Amino acid sequence: MQALQSLADALLGFLTPMSLFHVLWASLLGIFVGSLPGLTATMGVALLTTLTYTLDRDAAILVLICMYVGAIYGGSRSAILLNIPGTPASAATSLDGFPLAQKGQAANAMALATAGSALGTLVGIVLLVMLAPPLAEIALDFGSFEFFWLALFGIVISGQLTGGGSVLKGYIAGLLGLMVAMIGSEGIHAHVRFNLGMSDLNGGIALIPAMVGAFGFAEVLTVMWRPKGEMVEAKGESTRALPRMIDLWRYKFTIIRSGIIGTIVGIIPGVGEDIGAWSSYAAAKKLSREPELYGKGSTEGLTAAETGNSAVVPGALIPALTLAVPGSAPAAVLIAALFIHGIRPGPMIMIEQPDFIYNIAAMLILATLAIALFGLSLTRVFIKILKVPRELLMPIVFTLCVIGPYALTQRVFDIWVMLFFGLAGFVLRRMNYPMAPLVLGIILGTLLDKSLRRGLTLSNGDLSPFFTRPISATFALIIGASILLSIPAVRRTLLRLLPGRRQAHAQEES
Amino acid sequence: MFADPRTADRITGLVLLMLGIAMLVGGYTMDRLEIRQIHPASIPGLVPMGLGAAMIICSLLLIHSSRGQNTQAIKTEQGSARNLFVSIALCIGYAVGLVGKMPFALATGIFIFLFALYFSWTAEGSRSRSKLVIFTALFAAVFSGAISLLFQYGFLVRLP
Numbered sequence: 001m002q003a004l005q006s007l008a009d010a011l012l013g014f015l016t017p018m019s020l021f022h023v024l025w026a027s028l029l030g031i032f033v034g035s036l037p038g039l040t041a042t043m044g045v046a047l048l049t050t051l052t053y054t055l056d057r058d059a060a061i062l063v064l065i066c067m068y069v070g071a072i073y074g075g076s077r078s079a080i081l082l083n084i085p086g087t088p089a090s091a092a093t094s095l096d097g098f099p100l101a102q103k104g105q106a107a108n109a110m111a112l113a114t115a116g117s118a119l120g121t122l123v124g125i126v127l128l129v130m131l132a133p134p135l136a137e138i139a140l141d142f143g144s145f146e147f148f149w150l151a152l153f154g155i156v157i158s159g160q161l162t163g164g165g166s167v168l169k170g171y172i173a174g175l176l177g178l179m180v181a182m183i184g185s186e187g188i189h190a191h192v193r194f195n196l197g198m199s200d201l202n203g204g205i206a207l208i209p210a211m212v213g214a215f216g217f218a219e220v221l222t223v224m225w226r227p228k229g230e231m232v233e234a235k236g237e238s239t240r241a242l243p244r245m246i247d248l249w250r251y252k253f254t255i256i257r258s259g260i261i262g263t264i265v266g267i268i269p270g271v272g273e274d275i276g277a278w279s280s281y282a283a284a285k286k287l288s289r290e291p292e293l294y295g296k297g298s299t300e301g302l303t304a305a306e307t308g309n310s311a312v313v314p315g316a317l318i319p320a321l322t323l324a325v326p327g328s329a330p331a332a333v334l335i336a337a338l339f340i341h342g343i344r345p346g347p348m349i350m351i352e353q354p355d356f357i358y359n360i361a362a363m364l365i366l367a368t369l370a371i372a373l374f375g376l377s378l379t380r381v382f383i384k385i386l387k388v389p390r391e392l393l394m395p396i397v398f399t400l401c402v403i404g405p406y407a408l409t410q411r412v413f414d415i416w417v418m419l420f421f422g423l424a425g426f427v428l429r430r431m432n433y434p435m436a437p438l439v440l441g442i443i444l445g446t447l448l449d450k451s452l453r454r455g456l457t458l459s460n461g462d463l464s465p466f467f468t469r470p471i472s473a474t475f476a477l478i479i480g481a482s483i484l485l486s487i488p489a490v491r492r493t494l495l496r497l498l499p500g501r502r503q504a505h506a507q508e509e510s
Numbered sequence: 511m512f513a514d515p516r517t518a519d520r521i522t523g524l525v526l527l528m529l530g531i532a533m534l535v536g537g538y539t540m541d542r543l544e545i546r547q548i549h550p551a552s553i554p555g556l557v558p559m560g561l562g563a564a565m566i567i568c569s570l571l572l573i574h575s576s577r578g579q580n581t582q583a584i585k586t587e588q589g590s591a592r593n594l595f596v597s598i599a600l601c602i603g604y605a606v607g608l609v610g611k612m613p614f615a616l617a618t619g620i621f622i623f624l625f626a627l628y629f630s631w632t633a634e635g636s637r638s639r640s641k642l643v644i645f646t647a648l649f650a651a652v653f654s655g656a657i658s659l660l661f662q663y664g665f666l667v668r669l670p
Contacts, residue, residue, distance in 0.1 A: 221601075394597075399654070
């Protein structure tokens with residue numbers, strides 16, 4: 001009840017003309033960014049962080065949240081119409097969205113995607129309000145030992161789940177991120193490490209220029225490198241943009257289940273919207289009465305994917321706010337933005353600023369309303385936006401990549417950092433290295449480093465508290481087990497030992 | 511561009527191996543701040559040493575696993591290397607060569623004009639060349655001006 005009251009107060013607080021204006025333009029820009037292949041949610045949030053630093057705290061965070069929600073939703077447009085996901089989060093959407101568009105049901109597909117995204121975000125918001133306060137309370141018991149494991153847990157799990165076919169590449173990406181975080185003055189003795197003789201590196205590598213490079217410049221290069229996408233010409237297209245209520249009612253369980261799966265995936269550190277969409281899609285297919293339609297234009301599959309990816313947004317903010325561990329790449333940028341605006345995310349947030357979580361939930365609700373409004377009313381406008389030629393859009397994006405990081409610190413060095421991470425990000429992505437563990441490594445490196453050394457100082461060099469304290473021991477066991485299980489030989493041996501799996505495994509091998 | 515993933519993985523593995531060794535050695539030889547009498551368990555090189563060791567293990571595993579890969583089974587995405595290199599050249603030329611050497615609006619205008627013109631020129635079915643040049647020049651002038659004004663007067667940034 002108290003939570004509802006706080007949420008209502010927060011919502012009322014944002015019902016001012018200026019706040020609503022910010023909600024409208026930022027959500028619209030977010031949908032625009034998300035719908036254009038090559039512009040991702042992470043890039044949008046990173047670039048907008050550089051543009052909103054002069055706004056007051058609540059307005060800036062509101063704008064960033066609206067951009068995040070809008071961009072994740074906007075990705076469905078190009079997934080449905082071009083078969084190119086506007087953001088990686090919409091990859092699962094294209095599996096059924098594009099076949100639906102080819103059948104002349106593009107408007108219906110976009111309407112369902114809108115409804116799914118809005119409902120998914122709402123499920124996530126409910127869970128955010130329910131889970132964030134108790135999680136922050138649990139996290140109050142965390143000491144250096146637990147924070148060390150938490151940081152490691154984030155990188156290991158993110159590396160495993162985003163590595164695609166190669167977990168090893170996920171781990172390597174995480175290690176590279178941690179190594180980047182080792183550059184500059186360390187947090188305990190202020191000793192400068194690995195500055196390579198450059199005084200500009202004494203303060204370390206800032207996250208925003210690195211993210212703008214890895215998600216902005218790298219995307220510009222990717223878009224120009226790839227062949228152009230062809231848009232589906234709608235045939236016999238109806239102008240109706242509202243979803244059929246009967247469809248939504250038919251898929252009520254799919255929507256609730258996908259919303260919960262998406263939120264849980266969001267809570268797992270560094271595992272973002274794409275995994276949320278795929279997990280929800282896989283679960284929906286498994287439990288569907290019509291699994292054979294999946295991949296050929298299933299409206300249920302489309303709804304599951306869109307609900308799943310949008311529910312990740314509130315989910316990813318749960319650990320970001322309560323533990324300062326981002327649940328996704330855009331959430332990592334949001335953490336950096338929170339610090340810029342003087343908010344310290346972490347376990348103390350419920351003590352220092354108890355209303356802040358409800359403010360975030362209210363911002364998410366407003367963003368959801370905005371995407372529903374724009375999504376259902378501006379269908380044709382967004383079809384036109386998708387026709388903006390990449391050769392006109394990309395130089396403008398790159399100009400913003402150059403001036404954005406510079407605007408934050410007024411240092412030309414940050415432009416070089418952006419260029420370096422852009423080129424490195426492009427090469428790594430082409431070789432199937434996931435970006436999420438890298439980002440997580442950069443943001444969690446300091447926490448891992450300080451927690452390990454502080455913990456060892458507290459225990460006078462004794463490692464045992466890292467394994468004997470209950471929460472630490474649990475983290476250590478999970479990390480150890482997940483690393484072991486990611487080794488193919490160990491997994492094969494375990495599968496052989498499980499009696500039920502033995503036969504299936506034998507069949508697989510034959 | 512990355513035609514053979516096995517070779518790419520092997521080369522990356524070697525680069526990462528060197529990086530891991532450098533990190534391990536860098537951490538080991540890093541100042542232990544004895545003069546400040548810090549706790550030996552809190553030396554600044556501790557975590558870099560651990561990361562270096564972990565990277566050495568991962569890079570060796572990567573090199574090892576690249577041997578067993580079946581290149582036939584790996585799908586590589588295809589793109590235009592020419593477009594990529596032109597994009598890199600234009601972007602770096604702008605960020606390193608133009609920005610800071612002339613007024614920001616002019617540098618941005620030149621960059622947008624060249625980028626948009628090159629790729630529109632090479633695109634199939636483009637309008638007549640003279641119209642294209644005029645349209646691109648106008649487009650570059652409007653957007654470079656708008657971005658410069660926004661940052662200079664909207665966000666009060668001293669442009670590079």
